[in-house]
Amino acid sequence: MIQDDEAAREARVEDEERRVHRHPNYMAIFWWLFGLTAGEVSYSVFTHPPRAVLMSVLVGLAIVKATLVALFFMHLKFEKKTLGIIVASTLLLGVILVSVGMAEKLLPRP
Amino acid sequence: MNHTAAATFSELAPPAHHEEPVTGIPHDKLGMWVFLCSEVMFFTGLIGSYIVLRFASPSWPHPGSTLNIWLTAGNTFLLICSSVTMVQALAAIQRGDTRKMKLFLCLTLLFGASFLSVQVVEYWKLLHEGFNPHVSLFGSVFFTTTGFHGFHVFCGVVCMAFVTGKAFLGKYTQAHHQGIETIGLYWHFVDLVWIVLFTIIYLF
Numbered sequence: 001m002i003q004d005d006e007a008a009r010e011a012r013v014e015d016e017e018r019r020v021h022r023h024p025n026y027m028a029i030f031w032w033l034f035g036l037t038a039g040e041v042s043y044s045v046f047t048h049p050p051r052a053v054l055m056s057v058l059v060g061l062a063i064v065k066a067t068l069v070a071l072f073f074m075h076l077k078f079e080k081k082t083l084g085i086i087v088a089s090t091l092l093l094g095v096i097l098v099s100v101g102m103a104e105k106l107l108p109r110p
Numbered sequence: 111m112n113h114t115a116a117a118t119f120s121e122l123a124p125p126a127h128h129e130e131p132v133t134g135i136p137h138d139k140l141g142m143w144v145f146l147c148s149e150v151m152f153f154t155g156l157i158g159s160y161i162v163l164r165f166a167s168p169s170w171p172h173p174g175s176t177l178n179i180w181l182t183a184g185n186t187f188l189l190i191c192s193s194v195t196m197v198q199a200l201a202a203i204q205r206g207d208t209r210k211m212k213l214f215l216c217l218t219l220l221f222g223a224s225f226l227s228v229q230v231v232e233y234w235k236l237l238h239e240g241f242n243p244h245v246s247l248f249g250s251v252f253f254t255t256t257g258f259h260g261f262h263v264f265c266g267v268v269c270m271a272f273v274t275g276k277a278f279l280g281k282y283t284q285a286h287h288q289g290i291e292t293i294g295l296y297w298h299f300v301d302l303v304w305i306v307l308f309t310i311i312y313l314f
Contacts, residue, residue: 083143
């Protein structure tokens with residue numbers, strides 16, 4: 001029984017050490033964020049694509065940037081799955097909320 | 111009798127602070143994440159309203175004709191820098207380097223305050239040019255959405271100042287630094303929201 005407790009404690013310590021000491025290259029992520037932001041602004045200001053294309057590209061880039069921040073700066077990539085499930089549930093609710101609002105405009109009226 | 115009473119009390123007493131949480135996630139971190147989830151829904155409401163109004167409106171001004179995109183792009187850069195310094199502060203204290211932790215916390219505070227200052231200047235210029243919440247639907251949602259985000263940044267700066275003060279008082283160590291991780295989560299969230307807001311409001 002005591003051995004089991006000790007083994008569990010050691011496993012937790014190892015897990016904590018792995019979580020604490022495993023740092024990604026933050027400066028590389030910074031440069032990615034900087035480059036993507038510069039790309040976004042340039043694309044929006046200097047080019048004149050069709051509106052739908054512009055929106056798709058910009059939203060895609062914003063999602064990539066937001067994902068980088070959440071995964072590496074907020075360490076979601078290294079956290080327990082429970083936390084990922086909590087966040088994913090919230091995002092799903094958010095998507096549903098916006099989709100219902102958009103449906104009012106996009107779907108044909110009866 | 112006394113022994114029984116003591117045993118009953120120990121069964122009823124709340125768990126000790128250092129007890130391992132069932133989820134494996136420290137309570138304050140889990141609490142912050144749950145709070146951030148509620149904030150996600152709050153901003154989803156604002157952003158969703160903006161998108162719906164934007165698509166439903168037959169004429170919508172091009173943001174570039176009213177807003178200073180380059181100024182705000184610079185401000186976005188400041189907020190991204192603050193996120194990097196924040197995460198570096200956490201990495202520093204996890205290595206036990208308190209000197210760098212203090213330096214990076216101060217830089218984060220500086221970047222955050224600079225972001226707010228630029229936003230105040232932007233608002234002042236826009237109001238001076240006659241662009242206000244009453245002038246159009248765009249003006250209304252612009253000031254509501256960016257204003258609420260600015261308020262969140264302001265709260266973050268106040269909390270960051272508190273945490274930085276505690277850091278200078280030597281309250282954080284390599285073993286005990288949960289406060290820095292918790293404020294860091296909030297700070298990165300504010301940065302994340304701005305990344306989305308900047309794209310949707312300024313660049314579409």
